[in-house]
Amino acid sequence: MTKQMDQNRARTIAHMLLQINAVTLRPNHPFTWTSGIKSPIYCDNRLTMAYPQVRDFIAEGFVDLIHREWGQVDVVAGTATAGIPHAAFVSQKMFLPMAYIRSSAKGHGKENLIEGRIRAGQRVVVIEDLVSTGGSSVKAAQAVQEIGGIVAGVAAIFTYGFEKAAKTFAEAGIPLRTLTSYEVLLQVALANGSISETEVELLASWRKDPEHWEPTA
Ligand SMILES: O=P(O)(O)OC[C@H]1O[C@H](OP(=O)(O)OP(=O)(O)O)[C@H](O)[C@@H]1O
Numbered sequence: 001m002t003k004q005m006d007q008n009r010a011r012t013i014a015h016m017l018l019q020i021n022a023v024t025l026r027p028n029h030p031f032t033w034t035s036g037i038k039s040p041i042y043c044d045n046r047l048t049m050a051y052p053q054v055r056d057f058i059a060e061g062f063v064d065l066i067h068r069e070w071g072q073v074d075v076v077a078g079t080a081t082a083g084i085p086h087a088a089f090v091s092q093k094m095f096l097p098m099a100y101i102r103s104s105a106k107g108h109g110k111e112n113l114i115e116g117r118i119r120a121g122q123r124v125v126v127i128e129d130l131v132s133t134g135g136s137s138v139k140a141a142q143a144v145q146e147i148g149g150i151v152a153g154v155a156a157i158f159t160y161g162f163e164k165a166a167k168t169f170a171e172a173g174i175p176l177r178t179l180t181s182y183e184v185l186l187q188v189a190l191a192n193g194s195i196s197e198t199e200v201e202l203l204a205s206w207r208k209d210p211e212h213w214e215p216t217a
Pocket residue numbers: 034035079080081082083128129130131132133134135136137
């Protein structure tokens with residue numbers, strides 16, 4: 001697959017996310033992200049589950065990306081919760097074992113952190129729906145490493161492309177590859193009129209320092 005085809009796929013997925021209203025702008029009533037960051041934008045990739053054509057395009061994208069970037073893998077592992085359905089779709093397409101990683105170990109039953117089966121020495125691709133700071137996916141990948149799995153990389157649908165995430169992945173020595181990004185989403189949204197120039201400016205001011213951004217009254 002060429003760079004141009006990657007770009008086309010990134011644009012198509014961004015377009016699909018906009019079309020299914022997965023992206024919400026709420027500058028006056030910011031979203032609180034899992035990291036605690038307050039944000040005027042939220043990308044709800046969970047909605048892709050509701051659209052077979054969209055989720056299938058994403059799954060095909062993941063299969064292509066995994067083959068190309070990491071070759072043979074043994075297990076497809078989803079991050080709880082939003083990565084789990086995509087790991088299921090991908091593992092079915094690749095006819096590979098699937099697992100998922102909880103955000104914390106279960107408090108009863110077998111008290112597992114990882115469900116399914118990952119054996120020491122197996123090559124695992126971790127499937128995530130979205131990367132903001134990268135904290136959740138790196139934690140999940142490290143849980144796989146702790147039981148002896150070899151993490152080929154994390155594959156996510158979307159990244160905000162923050163420096164902080166790049167640093168987190170680099171420090172953990174875990175590769176991250178994504179199907180689309182915030183940058184592409186904004187380009188597509190602006191081109192098709194989903195967002196205005198004013199909203200782009202607001203997003204740009206937030207993007208400069210998301211951890212300290214305050215909504216204007
Ligand atoms: O890169 P990060 O800063 O860690 O943020 C991204 C994570 O946040 C969301 O999950 P959330 O915690 O909302 O839980 P969910 O998957 O159960 O919906 C998303 O699905 C990622 O897992």
